[in-house]
Amino acid sequence: MANGPKRMTRQRMIILEELRKVTSHPTADELYELVRERLPRVSLGTVYRNLEVLSETGEILKLESAGSQKRFDGDTSEHYHVRCTCCGRVGDVDVSGDVALPDLANFRCEGFSLSRASLEFYGLCDDCRAAAARGECRMPETATDVRQ
Incomplete structure (x- = not known):
């Protein structure tokens, strides 16, 4: 099998379009749920494979962090x-x-x-900060004190 340029299949184009519609940096599973609205018979494996291809070709960004699920960004x-x-x-x-x-x-x-190189910032989102302040969220030990 040749490793030449990958053609833009209909499924790949829809996955790319759905990713570019959101700013939430979804996981493959989250994107799969969005794509299924347009392609009800698409498999999770197809979404994963196409995200890898889109990442390798520079069409999308793959955000990886140790201990976390990969997330994807349509804004390159x-x-x-x-x-x-x-x-x-x-x-x-x-x-x-x-x-x-x-x-x-x-x-x-x-x-x-x-x-x-990449630069990633860490902090608490507004929802987790509010939940922690109400005592409803158990934060990891590495998280910053919410009262600051």
Whole structure:
């Protein structure tokens, strides 16, 4: 099987369209539920495979964090993300002014050739912060004190 360019199938196009409609950075399972509204017979495996292809071709971003489910972003522009340390929700960070990652050429890592970097912020989403303040949410030990 050749590893050439992947053609844009109807299923892949619908998965991409549905991902680009939302800003919630869904997991594959969450996106599967959205896609099923348009393609009732689509399988979860098809959604997973197509998300991998779309990620490999640069059509979407795959957001990976240790211990968390992968999430996907239809916005491939350079931007930053914030992840809730309680529920795992991911959002975009609105940065004012001209803020960019440092130039990779300025970094040296013995035994590595740097190709890219990412910056992710962590905090509590409004829902988890409110639930924790009411004593309704047990936050992980790494979460920040909600009274701050």
